[in-house]
Amino acid sequence: MRKKFIAGNWKMNLDMAGARALAAGLKGKLSQSGVLERLDVAVCPPFVYLTTIAQVLGDSNIRIGAQNVYFEPQGAFTGEISAEMLKDVGCRYVIVGHSERRHVIGESDDLINQKLRAVLAGDLEAILCIGELLSEREKGKTEEVIDRQLRSGLALVEKHEMARVTIAYEPVWAIGTGKVASPEQAQQAHAFTRGILASLYDDSVSQAVRIQYGGSVKPDNAADLLKQTDVDGALVGGASLKVDDFTGIIKAGGAN
Numbered sequence: 001m002r003k004k005f006i007a008g009n010w011k012m013n014l015d016m017a018g019a020r021a022l023a024a025g026l027k028g029k030l031s032q033s034g035v036l037e038r039l040d041v042a043v044c045p046p047f048v049y050l051t052t053i054a055q056v057l058g059d060s061n062i063r064i065g066a067q068n069v070y071f072e073p074q075g076a077f078t079g080e081i082s083a084e085m086l087k088d089v090g091c092r093y094v095i096v097g098h099s100e101r102r103h104v105i106g107e108s109d110d111l112i113n114q115k116l117r118a119v120l121a122g123d124l125e126a127i128l129c130i131g132e133l134l135s136e137r138e139k140g141k142t143e144e145v146i147d148r149q150l151r152s153g154l155a156l157v158e159k160h161e162m163a164r165v166t167i168a169y170e171p172v173w174a175i176g177t178g179k180v181a182s183p184e185q186a187q188q189a190h191a192f193t194r195g196i197l198a199s200l201y202d203d204s205v206s207q208a209v210r211i212q213y214g215g216s217v218k219p220d221n222a223a224d225l226l227k228q229t230d231v232d233g234a235l236v237g238g239a240s241l242k243v244d245d246f247t248g249i250i251k252a253g254g255a256n
């Protein structure tokens, strides 16, 4: 049985006061609910708020992730942040390959693979995002895209390291659009993803790796998505910015 994993991706939102208030609100609502014993929960604030949010969350069991990383450990890379630095400020997870980084910033499959390997080398856990554009889905290329992004993203990643990898299937057309994938569409893509993991590694790896769904997850659609056999959690953008919405999604995860 895979433990569900719900992560909030705050993206480039909030100011210091808002980030603090959100973290404190989540801690207040979730700490006593018992739900954090049943599933894993993380928030991924902007870099500049990581230290503060780690302090606010303290020993609450709500973990911290970063939204990005650079693959080199240190040196003359102006403006970049290494995995070691993220670990140093209390991160456990790092999102790599988010569609906004692929399609807005222009990150390549190869760069994403280098980042993922740096996360693992830095003793952190990776959330590798994959997912097709609307045009790719319409052309029937969803599986081809998932296949390519998974194989290139996981290149040179060894079997034992897969215990520290979560996959997030995020159809790009569903991100921030309010157009959520149907539970059936999500299940189909997740089952396909699990099949690729079996071919890259073996059945035990493919059955153990958690696959989150992301793209317009809200409290009212979370339960149906999280009920699917191969949907092991959610990567939540917009709805992770509101205490009640995010806790609603987490509670749906805890009930499934």
Ligand code: PGA
Residues within 6 Å of the ligand: 009, 170, 174, 175, 176, 177, 178, 214, 215, 216, 217, 235, 236, 237, 238, 239
């Ligand atoms: P959304 O974003 O929930 O706002 O659609 C999801 C994501 O980008 O991870």
